Amino acid sequence: xxxxxxxxVDLDYFFAQIEEKRNPAxxxxxxxVCVYSGRTKDSGAVSTANYVARKYGVKSGIPIxxxxxxxxxxxxxxxxxxxxxxxxxxxxxxNILRGYADIFEQVSVDEAYLDVSQKTRGSYLDASELAARIxxxxxxxxxxxxxxxxxxxxxxxxxxxxxxxxxxxxxxxxEYVLRxxxxxxxxxxxxxxxxTEQRLExxxxxxxxxxxxxxxxxxxxxxxxNLAAYFHNASLGIDEDPVEERGEPESLSKISTLKEDTxxxxxxxxxxxxxxxxxxxxxxxxQLVCRSVSIxxxxxxxxxxxxxxxxxxxxxxxxxxxxxxxxxxxxxxxxTDLQARRVGVKVSNLDKKEAMxxxxxxxxxx
DNA sequence: GTATGCTTTCGGC
DNA sequence: TTACGGCCGAAAGCATAC
Numbered sequence: 001x002x003x004x005x006x007x008x009v010d011l012d013y014f015f016a017q018i019e020e021k022r023n024p025a026x027x028x029x030x031x032x033v034c035v036y037s038g039r040t041k042d043s044g045a046v047s048t049a050n051y052v053a054r055k056y057g058v059k060s061g062i063p064i065x066x067x068x069x070x071x072x073x074x075x076x077x078x079x080x081x082x083x084x085x086x087x088x089x090x091x092x093x094x095n096i097l098r099g100y101a102d103i104f105e106q107v108s109v110d111e112a113y114l115d116v117s118q119k120t121r122g123s124y125l126d127a128s129e130l131a132a133r134i135x136x137x138x139x140x141x142x143x144x145x146x147x148x149x150x151x152x153x154x155x156x157x158x159x160x161x162x163x164x165x166x167x168x169x170x171x172x173x174x175e176y177v178l179r180x181x182x183x184x185x186x187x188x189x190x191x192x193x194x195x196t197e198q199r200l201e202x203x204x205x206x207x208x209x210x211x212x213x214x215x216x217x218x219x220x221x222x223x224x225x226n227l228a229a230y231f232h233n234a235s236l237g238i239d240e241d242p243v244e245e246r247g248e249p250e251s252l253s254k255i256s257t258l259k260e261d262t263x264x265x266x267x268x269x270x271x272x273x274x275x276x277x278x279x280x281x282x283x284x285x286x287q288l289v290c291r292s293v294s295i296x297x298x299x300x301x302x303x304x305x306x307x308x309x310x311x312x313x314x315x316x317x318x319x320x321x322x323x324x325x326x327x328x329x330x331x332x333x334x335x336t337d338l339q340a341r342r343v344g345v346k347v348s349n350l351d352k353k354e355a356m357x358x359x360x361x362x363x364x365x366x
Numbered sequence: 367g368t369a370t371g372c373t374t375t376c377g378g379c
Numbered sequence: 380t381t382a383c384g385g386c387c388g389a390a391a392g393c394a395t396a397c
Contacts, residue, residue: 257384
């Protein structure tokens, strides 16, 4: 058993890059791909922006109106997301990438891990050449650039891919892992978001090197055994998480923004029932059943709240979804004064429909 | 004490 | 000055079972 070589391939500013390719006139302008909520003309958020727009501080997640303010003096282009089209492009690219991997794991619409240990016979020279070839192949077939990180595990591959982009290629051999990670801010580690970053900073830990040297017992006291162990290992570039082909999703959900904020259940339920129908459609298309149903509410202050219910047995019964969603909203509204801005429905605890049938068959037939 | 399951929140893209 | 989507998986926090 030889050491692993793992790649992370990340498509650059994916949605906006696809729009640039679709319409080359956009090429040198700020391009902002938006999710319009439909509430008012410009309500909604930025999904992705190209690098020209990013120079003006426009990035993923900011309000569209704020993006417009930042770009008011330039000839910027605002486009609505065309998710269906991006998904088709994604599928083609993922199929290219899959062909280069011993084991392939798609993480999101624009990101995938490739375990190339066998293919490269553990050689980083081979891995570098392979990564360059993958970039060429994706560009020649789809005219899109990507950034690739190569390293001994997912953790290092991911940080390496982020290190140089767009159109980057960063290879970190095992003997360089510590030197590579040490100066980087802890924020770069998966699992360290804004909140954890703050907590670490109060402990005097800003860089990965400082995290590596930090007393492990103190880390346990603050974050608990599991998270402390993860942080400690991560700071040393240790990560055994395998690259694994992903099967069916673990949850399916739909969310939508209400015309106006409300806590009136008669205004919420028609929307929620529609979301039930959409989620039910997704579920049955994939021939899945679920055991849990959740509602979630984004309140006026943008705080996220949710409630869920788990059944005894898996189901795909639309009426049961609607009744459960009604019950959950009634309960939620009774115990809070919040006004809902957006409402969502989620099913989780998913299973293949036939798996259930098999169980039943073997039970009755067996 | 550890494992397991459920609910809720967090955070990345 | 403010402004604010739609997904997904991971993790936290809690309860219960062994």
